[in-house]
Every structure is written in C-alpha cells, then in structure tokens.
Amino acid sequence: MTTSDDKTTLYTVSSSPHAHSGASAACLMFDVIVALMPALLAAVYFFGFDAIRLVAVCVASCVGAEALCRKAMGRPVKTALVDLSAVVTGLLLAFNLPPSLPSWMAVLGSVFAIGIAKQAFGGLGYNPFNPALAGRAFLLISFTGRMTAWHAARLPERWSFGGLTADALTGATPLGMVKEAVRAGDPLPVAMDGATTVRFLLGDMGGCIGEVSALALIVGGLYLLYRRCITWHVPVCYLGTAAVFSAIHWMVDPAAAMPPHFHLLTGGLMLGAWFMATDMVTTPVTTRGLIVFGIGCGVLTMTIRIVAGGIYPEGVSFAILLMNAITPLINRATRPRLFGQRRKA
Amino acid sequence: MKTITAPYKIKGGVHPAYRKELAREQAIRTMPVPSLLRVSMAQHLGAPAKPLVKKGDTVLRGQRIGEPAGFISASVHASVSGTVKAVGPAPTASGAMAMAVDIEPDGNDTWLEQLTPQPNWSALDAKTLTGIVAEAGVAGMGGAGFPTNVKLSPPPDKPIDTLIVNGAECEPYLTADERLMRERPEQVWTGIAILRHILGAKIVRVAIEDNKPDAIRAMKKAMADAEGDVALVVLPASYPQGAEKQQIYGITGRETPSGGLPMDVGCLVENVGTCLAVQDAVVNGRPLTERVTTVTGDPVAEPGNVLNRIGTPYADLIAFCGGLRGSVAKVISGGPMMGFAQGSLDGATAKTTSGLLALAPGQAPVYESLACISCGRCVQACPMGLLPCELSQALEAEDYDLADAFHVMDCIECGCCAYVCPARRPLVQHMRTGKARIALKRREAMQKK
Ligand code: SF4
Ligand code: SF4
Numbered sequence: 001m002t003t004s005d006d007k008t009t010l011y012t013v014s015s016s017p018h019a020h021s022g023a024s025a026a027c028l029m030f031d032v033i034v035a036l037m038p039a040l041l042a043a044v045y046f047f048g049f050d051a052i053r054l055v056a057v058c059v060a061s062c063v064g065a066e067a068l069c070r071k072a073m074g075r076p077v078k079t080a081l082v083d084l085s086a087v088v089t090g091l092l093l094a095f096n097l098p099p100s101l102p103s104w105m106a107v108l109g110s111v112f113a114i115g116i117a118k119q120a121f122g123g124l125g126y127n128p129f130n131p132a133l134a135g136r137a138f139l140l141i142s143f144t145g146r147m148t149a150w151h152a153a154r155l156p157e158r159w160s161f162g163g164l165t166a167d168a169l170t171g172a173t174p175l176g177m178v179k180e181a182v183r184a185g186d187p188l189p190v191a192m193d194g195a196t197t198v199r200f201l202l203g204d205m206g207g208c209i210g211e212v213s214a215l216a217l218i219v220g221g222l223y224l225l226y227r228r229c230i231t232w233h234v235p236v237c238y239l240g241t242a243a244v245f246s247a248i249h250w251m252v253d254p255a256a257a258m259p260p261h262f263h264l265l266t267g268g269l270m271l272g273a274w275f276m277a278t279d280m281v282t283t284p285v286t287t288r289g290l291i292v293f294g295i296g297c298g299v300l301t302m303t304i305r306i307v308a309g310g311i312y313p314e315g316v317s318f319a320i321l322l323m324n325a326i327t328p329l330i331n332r333a334t335r336p337r338l339f340g341q342r343r344k345a
Numbered sequence: 346m347k348t349i350t351a352p353y354k355i356k357g358g359v360h361p362a363y364r365k366e367l368a369r370e371q372a373i374r375t376m377p378v379p380s381l382l383r384v385s386m387a388q389h390l391g392a393p394a395k396p397l398v399k400k401g402d403t404v405l406r407g408q409r410i411g412e413p414a415g416f417i418s419a420s421v422h423a424s425v426s427g428t429v430k431a432v433g434p435a436p437t438a439s440g441a442m443a444m445a446v447d448i449e450p451d452g453n454d455t456w457l458e459q460l461t462p463q464p465n466w467s468a469l470d471a472k473t474l475t476g477i478v479a480e481a482g483v484a485g486m487g488g489a490g491f492p493t494n495v496k497l498s499p500p501p502d503k504p505i506d507t508l509i510v511n512g513a514e515c516e517p518y519l520t521a522d523e524r525l526m527r528e529r530p531e532q533v534w535t536g537i538a539i540l541r542h543i544l545g546a547k548i549v550r551v552a553i554e555d556n557k558p559d560a561i562r563a564m565k566k567a568m569a570d571a572e573g574d575v576a577l578v579v580l581p582a583s584y585p586q587g588a589e590k591q592q593i594y595g596i597t598g599r600e601t602p603s604g605g606l607p608m609d610v611g612c613l614v615e616n617v618g619t620c621l622a623v624q625d626a627v628v629n630g631r632p633l634t635e636r637v638t639t640v641t642g643d644p645v646a647e648p649g650n651v652l653n654r655i656g657t658p659y660a661d662l663i664a665f666c667g668g669l670r671g672s673v674a675k676v677i678s679g680g681p682m683m684g685f686a687q688g689s690l691d692g693a694t695a696k697t698t699s700g701l702l703a704l705a706p707g708q709a710p711v712y713e714s715l716a717c718i719s720c721g722r723c724v725q726a727c728p729m730g731l732l733p734c735e736l737s738q739a740l741e742a743e744d745y746d747l748a749d750a751f752h753v754m755d756c757i758e759c760g761c762c763a764y765v766c767p768a769r770r771p772l773v774q775h776m777r778t779g780k781a782r783i784a785l786k787r788r789e790a791m792q793k794k
Contacts, residue, residue, distance in 0.1 A: 011676045013440075013688045015774035017760030018702075018709055019361050019517065019681040023767040025718055079713065125716030125768070285721035285734055336730040338752050339356065339590065340603040 025124070028280070029084035031229045035220035036091050036275065042203050042213035043095065050099035051209045057103045059090030061110035069119035085124045089113055092132035095210020095271060096317070097139070098149060105143055109135040129324045130282045133317050140317070148176070173206045174266045175305070175314055182256050192262050200265040211271040214264070221274030230278040233290035234297075238273040239264060241298025249306055257306070269301065272316035282324040288334035289327075296323045296330075346571045348561075351552070351580045351595040357728040358583045358591075359761045361517050361682065363556065368641045369520040371649035373528055376665045378425050378450050382656035383435060384410065387443030388695035389484035390491045391417030396444050402429045405457035407632045409482075410446050419492040420482035423448055424634035424654040426455040438678035438685045438692055445693075448656070460630035471497075471543045474627060478543075481626030482633045482696075487511060487522075487587070487616030488679060490697040493623065496613055497543050503608040508546040509596055510537050512553040512560060512617045513580055513587035516680025519700040521637040522617045524650045526553070526560035529621060530567035536620030538571075539627050544613060549575040550596050556582040584682060585759045589614050591728050603755050618699070638694055640666040642703035644673045653694055660690040662701055675709040677702040682760045712769035723762035723772060729755050733762035733772045740779040745786065748779045756780065 043051035066086035070077040080086070093113055097106060113135030121127045140147045177189045190196065199205065203213025211217075224230045246263040263269065268276075277283065277297050284293050297319050304315025323330075387393035394411030404410060404423040411421030427450040435445040460480055463469060479494035499505055510533075514522040526533060541549050551568065553561050565577055578596050580586045590601045592614060599610035607614055615623075618636060625631045634655055641648040646667025653662060659676070663669060677684040678692065680700055694701075723733035731752060739747040756776040763772040 010673075010689045011687060012674055012709060012711060013686045014675075014711070015771055015777060016677075016679075016684055016686070016758070017682045017764050017773060018675055018677055018684065018686065018704065019760075019764060020710075020712070020769065021359070021361070021765050023722070023765060024769065025715060025767050028718075028720070028767055079715070083715070123716065125718045280720040281718050283719070285719050285724045285732065287721075287725070290721070331732075331735070335732060336356075336724065338603060338731070338755060339594075339729045340600045340605065340755065341730075341752075 025083045025085070028229050029088050031224065031227045032088050032275070033084065033091065035223045035227075035229075036088075036095070036210070038216035038219045039095065039210045039213055039271070040091070042216040043209040046203055046212055047099040047209050053103060054097050054099070054101065054106055054209060055091060055094040057106045058094035058097070058110050059087055061107045062086045062090035062093065062114050065111045065114035066119065069115050070123070073119065075123070080123060083124060086114060089118070089131045089135075092210075092275060093135045095275075096132060096136040096208050096268065098147060098207075099209050100149055101139075101146055105139060105146060108142075109139040112138040125281055127281055128327070129321055130276055130279045133276055133321050133324075136317055137321060173314075174200070174262070176206075178258055178262075188256070188258065190258070190262065192259050197261060197265070200262070205266065207266070208268065208271075211268045214270045217270040217274050221270075224274065224278070230274075231287070231290065233287060234277050234283065234294040235273045237291050237294025238277055238297045238301075239269070241295045242269060242273075242302050245298060245302035246306070249302075263302070263305065267305070267314045268316035272297070272301070272320055276316070277320050277323070282327060284327050284330045284334065286331060286334045286336060288336075289330045292330050292334060293323050293327070296326075346565075346568045346575050346577070348565065348577045348579065351578055353595050353598045355586070355591040355595045355728055356730060357726050357761060358585060359726050359764050360583055361764060363582070364518045364641075365520050365523070365556070367518065367643070367645075367648040368639050368650055369523060371520075371524075373524050373637055373650045373652050375652045376654075376657065376662065378454065378654055379657055379661040380450070381430065381658070382425055382448045382450065382654055383445050383658060383693040384421060384424060384448060384656035385435065385437055385443055385445045385693070385695055386411045386421055387437050387441065388421060388490060388655070388697060389419040390489055391415060391419070391495075393443045394418060394421045396432050396446055398429045398432065398446060400429055400431055403427070403451075404429060404448060405455050407459060407634060408457040409459075409632075413479075413492075417492060417495055419484045419494075420480065420632070421446075422482055422632040422634055424656050425450040426453055427451040436692065438687070438695065438698065440685065456631075458630070460626065460632065462630035463627050466539055466627045467542060471545070474539060474543045477627050478623055480632065481622070483619060483622045483626055484633075484696050485616055486618035486622060486636060486696055486699070488683065488697050488699055489589075490695075493615065493619055496608075496615070497540070499608040499613075504611060505544045505546055505608055505613050506611045507548040507550065507597060507613070508537070508541050508544055509592060509612055509614045510549070510551040510617060510620055511587055511589075511592060511614050512551060512557075512564070513592065514557070515554060515582070515584045515587040516682055516684075516700070517584070518641050518702050519639045519680045520641070521639045521650050521699055523557050523560045525617055525621055525637060526557070527563045530563040532624045533564070533617050533620050534567040534571070535628060536622070536624035539623050540613075540615060540620065546613070547574055549573070550578050551576070552578045552580050552586075552592055552596060554580045554582040554586055585728060585757075585761065588728065588757055588759055590757065603752065633696060636694070636696060636698065638662065638698050639700040639702075641700060643705050643708065644669045644671055644703040646670055655694055655696060657694045658690070659687065659692050659694070659701055662694065663690060663703070669703055672706055673703050674706040675704040677704065682764070683758065714770045715768040717770060718768050720767055722765040722767065726761040726765045728759060728761060729757060731756060733776070734770075736779070737770055737772050737775040740775040745779060745782050749783050753779045754783060
C-alpha cells in the first residue's frame with residue numbers, strides 16, 4: 001500500500017474553509033478613502049490651497065515614513081504599503097490640522113503617527129492608539145499655539161453661495177469662541193438660528209480642514225455603513241450620547257450652554273464619530289464593546305468640552321485616545337455569551 | 346403534519362455563494378463498480394474498526410470486513426463481492442492514517458444475505474432495531490460520521506423526546522441530500538419513522554433550508570399522513586444552519602451545553618442520508634455499502650450526484666463525471682466550508698463523503714495572512730459566541746491554557762470566522778491545532794491520574 005509520502009501532491013492542501021468572502025484590509029481602507037472624499041472636497045472648497053497642501057504633505061510623509069520604518073525594521077515593505085492604511089492615516093491626520101499649520105509640522109506629525117504610534121508597536125493591527133489622533137495629540141502638545149491658530153478661511157469671493165461668505169466667525173472656531181465668552185462672562189457669541197445651523201452643517205466656519213463640513217462627513221459615514229465597513233453602533237452611540245449630554249446641560253443652564261445641534265455640528269465630533277472612533281484596530285471587537293466605546297467617547301468628549309476648564313475647547317481627540325487605551329478592558333468585559341453556557345441563575 | 350419556520354434565530358453565520366446550480370438538477374446516477382475498491386476502517390467518528398479479513402480472502406457484498414473496536418465505533422462491510430488484494434494503512438480524507446481493505450470485484454456483485462429484511466419493522470422493539478442499525482454499520486452520513494446505533498442508545502437518564510432530521514445541506518455546492526429528498530422521499534420518511542419508533546420520540550422535525558423548494562414539496566408529500574407532533578421546519582438559508590447544535594437551537598430553542606451532546610437536551614439529529622441508510626438496513630436488510638456523493642465544481646466536466654460504492658477511488662468518481670477540465674487548484678472531500686483538501690485523487694469515498702469538489706485556481710487563491718486588525722467580523726460571524734481573533738492570537742503564541750480558558754474546545758470548526766476575516770488569518774487552522782493540543786494534554790493528564 002502506498003502512503004501519502006511517496007506520491008506527488010498535485011493540488012493545494014490547506015485547512016478549511018476553502019472559500020472566502022473576498023474582504024481584505026486593503027478593500028476596507030480603500031472604502032475609507034472613498035468615504036473621506038466628500039470631506040476632502042469640502043476642505044478644498046473652504047480652505048483652498050492649504051487643504052491640498054496639508055493633505056499632500058501628510059499622505060506623502062505617512063507613506064514615506066511607513067516604507068522607511070518597515071525597511072529599517074527589516075520587514076516586508078510592499079505588504080505594508082498595499083494595505084493603504086498609511087494613506088488613510090495621512091488623510092485623517094491632515095483633516096485634523098488647522099489650515100495655517102506649516103508643512104514641516106505636518107511632516108513631524110505624520111512621522112510621529114506612523115513611526116511611533118504605529119510601527120514602533122509592530123505595524124497595522126498592533127497599534128493601541130489611532131495613529132492619526134496620536135499624531136495630532138503630539139502636535140497639539142508640541143506646538144499648541146500653531147495648532148490652535150485659526151486664520152480666516154481663504155474663501156475667495158466668487159466661491160460664496162447663498163449669501164454665505166467668510167466673516168468674523170471663520171476667524172476662530174465656534175467652540176473656541178463660545179469657550180472664550182463663557183470664561184469672560186460675556187453673552188454667547190453664536191446664536192443657533194436656522195441660517196447658522198445650515199452654515200455649520202455645510203462647514204462654513206473655522207476649524208481643522210477636514211472637520212468643518214458635517215454634511216460631507218455624514219455622507220461619507222453613510223457610505224461606510226452601506227459598504228458595511230463599520231456598524232452603526234459607534235457613530236450612533238457617540239453622537240447620541242453627546243446630544244443627550246449637551247441637551248441636559250442646555251436645559252439646566254441655557255444662558256451659558258449651547259444647544260445640542262451646536263455641539264454635534266462643530267469641532268471634530270462628526271469626523272471623530274464617523275472616522276476616528278470607528279477605526280477597527282483601536283476599537284473593541286464585540287458589539288456590546290462598540291456600544292460601550294461609543295457612549296464612553298460621547299461622555300468624555302462632552303465632559304472635556306463643557307466641564308473641564310477653559311484650557312482647550314475641543315474634546316474629541318483625547319476622548320477617543322482615552323477610550324483606545326481601555327479597549328482591551330472593554331473587550332474583556334463584553335465577551336459574548338458562549339453558546340451552551342447557561343446564564344448564571 | 347404541519348409546516349413551520351424555524352422559531353429561533355441562530356447567532357452569527359455567513360452567506361457564502363451557494364453554487365448549488367452546478368449539480369442540483371442532475372438526477373442521481375449509479376456509477377458502475379470500479380476495478381478496485383479501497384474500504385477504510387476509519388469511516389466514522391471514534392475508534393477505527395478492526396479488519397476481519399486478510400489478503401487473498403474472498404468476500405461477498407455486505408460481508409462484515411471490519412468489526413467495531415470500542416463503544417464508539419462502527420462495523421465496516423465489503424461494498425462489492427471479490428477478492429481482498431491488500432490490507433494496510435492508507436490516508437483517510439482528513440489525512441490521518443488508518444487501515445484499509447483493497448477489494449478487487451469479481452464482477453458478480455453477490456450479496457451475503459445476512460440481515461433479514463424487516464418490512465414489518467414496527468412490530469420489533471427498539472433493541473432489535475438498534476441492533477440491525479449497528480449490524481449494518483450505519484454512521485452519520487452528513488460528514489461527522491457518528492455511529493448511529495450509539496446515538497440511538499442514550500443512557501436512561503437522558504431520554505430523547507425530539508428527533509431532528511437534518512436536510513439543511515448548508516454546505517455550498519453539495520446537493521446529494523437535496524436529490525435524496527426529491528427522488529426518494531418515501532424511503533427517507535420510512536427511515537425517519539423507524540428512528541422515531543426506536544427512540545419513542547414524541548416530536549419529529551424535518552429541517553430543510555428555504556432555498557430547496559422542490560425538496561420541501563417532496564418531503565411534505567411523503568410526510569403528509571404522518572401522525573403525532575411531526576413538522577417540516579423551513580430554515581432560512583444561511584451557513585451553518587446544518588450544524589448540529591445550531592440546528593437544535595433554531596428548532597427547539599434548547600442550547601446543547603458546552604462540551605455536551607444533543608442528548609443532554611433531549612434531542613437526536615440525523616442527516617437525511619443516514620435516515621435512508623437506516624431504511625435500507627431495516628426494510629431491505631442491506632448494510633451500508635453505497636452512498637450518494639455530489640461530484641461538482643467548475644472544473645468537473647459533468648457535475649452530478651453519483652451513487653457510488655463506498656471505497657470508490659476519487660479518480661474513478663471524477664472520471665465517471667467526465668474528468669477535470671483546465672487547471673485545478675484544489676480537490677476537496679466534502680464542501681468548501683468544512684471539507685478536507687486532497688493532495689491527489691488517490692483517496693476513496695467513505696460513508697461520510699458527501700461531496701467531491703474541484704476548484705479552479707481563481708476560486709482557491711492562497712492568501713497571505715496578516716496581523717489581526719481587530720475588525721470584529723469573526724466575532725459577529727462565530728455561531729458559538731467565541732472571539733476567534735483573540736483565540737487565534739493566544740494559539741499563535743502557543744498559550745494553550747489561555748485558549749482553553751477562552752473555550753477553544755467549543756469551536757465547531759465551521760469556518761465562518763476565516764471566511765469573513767479581511768486579514769485572511771488561518772483561524773480554523775489555529776483552532777484545529779489548538780484543540781488537538783489541548784485534547785492531547787487532557788488525555789495525558791487523565792493517564793497520570
Ligand atoms: S471559532 Fe470555530 S465555531 Fe467560531 S466561527 Fe470560527 S470555526 Fe466556527
Ligand atoms: S476577522 Fe480577522 S482581522 Fe477581523 S478581528 Fe477577526 S481575526 Fe482579526
């Protein structure tokens with residue numbers, strides 16, 4: 001009788017399953033890039049050349065840093081680049097930068113995001129923190145002044161529409177202005193009437209280049225949902241918690257608080273809820289974990305925005321980074337129930 | 346008799362491309378006896394049978410050539426009359442080595458009339474009938490190959506009230522069970538009735554996925570006059586509806602405890618092919634010597650459902666279906682989700698060979714596995730409520746104690762996790778290795794005691 005050793009193997013032998021859904025990390029990342037396109041267009045519309053400059057610089061330096069790090073660590077370069085994750089990090093980091101930031105600072109932020117926050121931990125999949133947010137946090141701590149300097153959006157006159165043109169509002173972020181006013185005890189500078197709400201929804205305000213247009217971000221987020229790249233849990237829980245939190249604050253203290261739709265439309269909340277808090281690597285794997293994560297982000301964001309003193313008006317980045325840090329704990333605490341294991345009576 | 350939809354929704358699962366159209370309209374064809382049959386002694390779960398013949402012996406069809414070696418084991422019979430050419434080790438579909446008996450047919454195909462046909466089986470008691478099933482070497486024909494007589498003899502403290510007949514056939518490509526239900530519904534129903542009689546089960550549920558309307562119609566007709574609590578359950582088409590524990594839950598809402606058996610929740614699940622084998626054994630007095638295997642896949646010239654003698658070499662089976670066209674990347678014994686890849690066509694069919702599937706290179710790409718990106722898709726897909734990503738990382742680090750604590754032993758190897766994983770991690774391979782290592786460890790610990 002013959003045994004398997006003395007005959008040639010004609011066909012591939014591998015473990016089941018022998019079928020695959022076709023999903024790949026690169027496909028997922030490509031969909032994220034597609035979903036970021038509306039916000040990129042909005043950024044270019046509102047901030048012109050600066051948006052193009054920052055996106056180009058960040059994407060190029062993220063991809064470059066990724067290649068160099070892989071090479072320096074003696075790991076395959078190509079596999080790391082084809083997954084497109086460096087491009088996504090570059091885009092997201094650029095979206096989190098103010099339009100006037102010098103290019104060399106953007107390069108530094110990119111190198112930190114890829115080199116320290118991602119590759120030093122072992123590359124895609126091993127990084128505990130969202131690399132783009134880590135890069136932003138690094139820049140914020142290193143160059144606080146430049147990272148919070150909002151110049152008036154360079155809206156060329158001919159680009160204006162519906163009578164909405166650049167005005168004083170675009171000189172600072174709405175969140176910053178409200179914070180200043182509250183600290184100084186002045187009356188609130190922004191009235192959330194219909195026209196202002198529409199302007200904020202479209203993105204006609206000061207801020208980081210990719211965060212201003214809530215509408216563009218929602219369109220991109222819905223695309224991610226449609227493509228099943230993300231589930232509804234994080235965006236809905238995050239935005240919902242932020243809305244409830246701010247609504248309570250607003251009802252308790254209408255003189256000093258802004259209504260919920262102000263908080264939803266300003267700052268990095270939309271960008272964070274749809275694109276940063278949904279980063280797969282740094283968020284929980286269980287459904288219940290994602291709900292906890294979303295709620296946690298919402299609570300922390302609003303706590304930083306409202307409760308924590310007037311040092312810094314925005315809370316999204318640090319909220320998400322903090323939740324990233326406890327993601328392993330959330331995973332452990334929210335394991336699904338094992339089939340056949342009875343709930344303890 | 347009533348028709349119901351599955352009252353409980355199973356967790357997880359996936360929707361792979363079903364590709365049943367390749368073979369589903371092909372009526373069962375009987376394949377001529379090949380020039381040599383290789384009958385393995387390990388066609389069932391449990392201890393392989395002990396060969397009862399030696400080189401040079403002449404055997405008759407239906408003659409017992411392997412006797413059960415232990416409580417969980419099954420008899421093996423010659424599937425043709427002829428001469429024993431060799432007895433020796435040969436690889437099984439899963440790659441394990443087991444004794445096999447090579448039989449050269451004498452061309453007469455003479456039966457050994459050993460079992461008495463019992464057309465009036467309802468007059469017999471459970472013990473006698475179970476004995477016939479054991480004599481006939483019937484084992485689960487859906488894939489696992491659990492000896493049927495063992496399942497039919499539960500300990501007295503585990504009474505079985507529900508008999509579930511698995512006609513889900515949720516594995517893509519496979520259509521053998523569907524053809525049996527369409528072409529031989531009466532015999533299948535008789536087999537079910539015999540099992541019901543043996544068990545004294547009050548409830549009978551025949552489960553079929555909703556993408557097999559013809560099979561549903563045929564079975565409904567065959568079951569029309571059934572008395573008592575008998576129902577045809579239409580399951581939503583998704584994978585793995587046919588997995589034992591999931592099917593029991595979907596139909597009864599009972600969860601087989603971790604590490605337990607269906608009888609722990611009063612259930613017994615048999616595949617439709619097994620029911621037919623029971624019918625053949627009891628009513629016709631025929632031991633299990635043949636089965637229907639779906640030979641399919643795009644490279645197969647004439648895909649179809651082939652009634653073949655157990656021990657038919659894969660090469661003959663493929664040749665009967667017109668051979669293979671173009672280049673072939675993989676040949677799989679079973680279906681694409683849980684089947685075993687074969688290195689060549691040297692293997693032979695067994696009681697559990699539900700399909701022989703050939704895949705073209707584009708359909709079986711070899712992936713490079715990347716680091717887990719924590720997307721959670723495997724967690725969503727796992728019908729057992731495991732965290733495959735976490736398990737696979739523990740197993741990669743060879744931390745078997747951790748994997749055990751995370752319940753890797755509950756993995757049913759359904760493949761849903763690996764099917765959805767965007768990082769294309771060999772998750773099932775990790776689980777298999779881990780389960781084998783932990784089982785070994787447990788056995789060693791037992792022996793020490
Ligand atoms: S871990 Fe096991 S039971 Fe869960 S999906 Fe993967 S193979 Fe199936
Ligand atoms: S599906 Fe793959 S990449 Fe996603 S969490 Fe599971 S193992 Fe990790």
